[in-house]
Amino acid sequence: LCKKIMEHIGLNPERLRIEFMSSAEGILFAEVMSEFGNKVKELGPLGKREGMDQKELKSKLAEITKLVPYIKLVKNEKLASRLVNPEEYDKLFTKDEIDRLFSEVISYYIDPEKCQACMTCAKRCPVEAIISAKNQVHVIDQEKCIKCGTCFEVCPPKFGAVTKISGEPVPPPIPEEKRTIVRKSKER
Structure with missing residues (x-):
């Protein structure tokens, strides 16, 4: 959902990454963090690559942040669902559904x-x-x-x-x- 929201406001969704691992997997954690850190460096400062100035970025983030409680209420059932396969999360919310969520507030x-x-x-x-x-x-x-x-x-x-x-x-x-x-x- 967060990635779809980022995409909706014009931010690159690759700026967000969620990985699941055991606390015993220190090497895996280090690899994931290194890889993600390199990705963020490649993308540069938030909003720069997307062509947003700081004022526009702050405005969009503030607008979305204000709607978080509303999103939680409206999409409560979907947010509570437990999915087994991590790939299923990408398909849980469609782009049209997110666009409709913000156009029909x-x-x-x-x-x-x-x-x-x-x-x-x-x-x-x-x-x-x-x-x-x-x-x-x-x-x-x-x-x-x-x-x-x-x-x-x-x-x-x-x-x-x-x-x-x-x-x-x-x-x-x-x-x-x-x-x-x-x-x-x-x-x-």
Whole structure:
């Protein structure tokens, strides 16, 4: 999976190598490390041979790193599978599957018209990505959000304020001064 992701962002996947060996195989370990070290020297500094400047490289790596929790959730079943033959790992994820994984990233959005500031989503968010206050429409901080879907699952059905968005940008959050919820008082 990591090699396919590297390829997706334009890095040479030969920069990553995983070998399995016993701790008693010191000579094999030395050979593998020597061979891999020579390969990395041949490829040069990260991004150079691929034609990326440092700023572009950092940006792409930061973007991918931010999506790691999402990838773990979406591909949990495949990641948990135990394969006997090491060659099977190369075929586990296809290039199309990886491209689709990044082009169809799911985001979550709290509809300001439906949110009743019940605080349920904010309390349950594992990374505290929901900006909330009592009697204020909640907003998901898209930079912090790991796209786990907890907010979507816990939002009370009577509100249904959290929506799942795929393949399109998330609407901008409403300004802070417009987030206050005016509750209708009960008439007697």
